[in-house]
Every structure is written in structure tokens, then in C-alpha cells.
Amino acid sequence: MAKVKRIPLVIGNWKMHPATLEAAKKLGKEVVAKALRARGTEACDVGIAVPTLYFDEIGKITKGKPIMLGAQNAAAGAVGAQTGEVSAGMIAERRGAFVIVGHSERRTLGEDNAQVGARASGVLAAKMTPIVCVGEKVRDTDGDYYHLVTEQLEAVFAELGPTAAARVVVAYEPVWAIGTGLTPTAEDVSTMRLSIKKYLHGKYGDSVANKVRVLYGGSVTDENATDFMQNGMIDGFLVGGASLSPATFAAIIKVCTA
Ligand code: PEP
Numbered sequence: 001m002a003k004v005k006r007i008p009l010v011i012g013n014w015k016m017h018p019a020t021l022e023a024a025k026k027l028g029k030e031v032v033a034k035a036l037r038a039r040g041t042e043a044c045d046v047g048i049a050v051p052t053l054y055f056d057e058i059g060k061i062t063k064g065k066p067i068m069l070g071a072q073n074a075a076a077g078a079v080g081a082q083t084g085e086v087s088a089g090m091i092a093e094r095r096g097a098f099v100i101v102g103h104s105e106r107r108t109l110g111e112d113n114a115q116v117g118a119r120a121s122g123v124l125a126a127k128m129t130p131i132v133c134v135g136e137k138v139r140d141t142d143g144d145y146y147h148l149v150t151e152q153l154e155a156v157f158a159e160l161g162p163t164a165a166a167r168v169v170v171a172y173e174p175v176w177a178i179g180t181g182l183t184p185t186a187e188d189v190s191t192m193r194l195s196i197k198k199y200l201h202g203k204y205g206d207s208v209a210n211k212v213r214v215l216y217g218g219s220v221t222d223e224n225a226t227d228f229m230q231n232g233m234i235d236g237f238l239v240g241g242a243s244l245s246p247a248t249f250a251a252i253i254k255v256c257t258a
Contacts, residue, residue, distance in 0.1 A: 071086070177218025237252055
């Protein structure tokens with residue numbers, strides 16, 4: 001496969017934080033100011049996935065700046081009898097650029113592969129980028145987790161043609177590493193990245209496999225980010241807890257610009 005230089009991408013997932021809109025605005029201002037300094041000129045794409053209720057206010061802070069605003073989930077349809085859901089179209093209308101889909105915290109609540117695939121298609125149809133989370137709950141000695149991740153990928157890519165597929169971002173997030181302080185080795189991440197690339201290559205060929213960015217997520221800090229970037233062969237990070245610290249989030253961005 002020919003080597004292609006992809007721009008790194010760092011996404012902060014605020015999850016259900018912070019507790020108030022005032023705190024969110026304060027955090028947003030600090031995150032944006034520090035992230036802008038860290039990314040320099042176009043060396044790294046940056047986004048923050050905030051609670052949807054804070055979208056408009058944080059959108060005022062990111063407006064006109066190269067920091068993307070995104071959501072943490074989106075329903076597949078445009079409108080409908082889906083109590084509690086927000087559609088991809090609604091998020092796009094509020095200037096959302098991307099949506100995280102298939103996060104393990106959503107899968108734990110019962111979202112299955114088919115639903116994740118439908119949600120990712122909805123995000124693409126709304127002209128946004130789906131950040132598709134895949135990852136195993138546990139690592140078994142027979143390597144079944146590679147098959148599990150491939151199944152998760154297939155649920156998303158099965159119906160996608162090459163143009164749509166090239167717009168997807170895959171975030172490899174081993175569930176056991178999320179919020180636990182545990183991490184795989186950079187070599188483990190690199191091997192999983194290769195498996196994801198092999199799947200994409202087999203399905204679409206070089207061009208799409210080269211374009212799809214593969215991120216790593218799971219207890220990323222400014223201390224372990226360099227190793228993952230250099231030895232994990234990834235294109236950036238999906239950052240949970242550490243994205244709530246503007247300084248740490250900026251330091252992770254800085255690693256990706258090196
Ligand atoms: C996440 O929520 O996607 C995540 C990776 O969380 P953390 O960085 O806190 O492990």
C-alpha cells in the first residue's frame with residue numbers, strides 16, 4: 001500500500017461534563033485558546049464533542065476558528081417518534097462537523113452493530129464525519145478480538161460506497177482501556193491498526209484504506225501520547241477524561257503536530 005501523509009486528528013469527548021452551562025463556557029474558552037496555540041497552522045485537526053445542550057454556546061466560541069464542534073451520538077432518521085434522541089440533521093443544522101457513533105458507553109446501553117451502522121450512515125447523509133468507535137471488551141489469547149472489531153467495522157462499511165467510506169474516521173478504543181488508566185502497548189495498537197487497514201484495503205483497495213484515519217482512544221494522556229503516535233502508527237486520538245483539562249488536551253495536540 002502506498003504511503004500517504006494524513007493530517008492528524010484529535011477529538012475531545014467531554015461526555016456528560018461539565019455540570020453547568022457557565023462551567024462549559026469557561027472550559028470551552030480555555031480549551032479553544034490552548035488548542036489553537038498547540039495546533040499551530042493546520043498541522044493537526046481538532047474537535048470537541050460536547051453535550052448537545054451546550055452546542056450553541058460552545059459554537060459561539062469555536063465560530064470562525066479551526067476547532068470543530070461535534071456531538072457524542074445521533075439518531076439515524078431525520079425526525080420521528082424516538083423519545084430522547086437528536087438526529088444527525090439537527091446537529092448539522094447547529095453547525096456540527098462530526099458525531100461520535102458506537103462509543104462503548106452507548107453500546108453498553110444496548111446499541112448494537114446494526115444501529116451503529118445506521119447512525120454512521122445518518123451522519124454521512126447529513127454531510128458530517130462519523131467517528132466510529134470499535135474495540136473489544138477483553139483480549140483473549142486466541143485473538144478473537146480481531147474478528148469482533150472486523151464485525152463492528154463491517155456493520156458500518158457494509159452499505160457504504162468508496163466515496164462515503166473514505167469520509168469515515170475509525171477510533172480504536174479497547175473498552176477495558178476507557179477511563180481505567182490501563183492501556184495496550186503501542187505495538188498492540190499498531191497491530192490493530194494494521195488489521196483495520198487490511199479490512200479496508202480488502203473491501204475498497206488502496207485509495208480508501210489510505211484516506212481513512214484511524215485514531216486510538218483509551219486513557220490517553222500527554223505522557224503516553226508520544227509513544228502511541230510514534231510506535232502505534234495512528235492518525236491521532238479520541239480523548240475522554242484528559243480532554244477536560246485544557247492544558248493536557250493541548251499537550252496531546254502538540255504531540256500530534258511534532
Ligand atoms: C472515551 O471516552 O472515548 C475515552 C477514550 O475515555 P478516556 O480517555 O477517559 O479513557
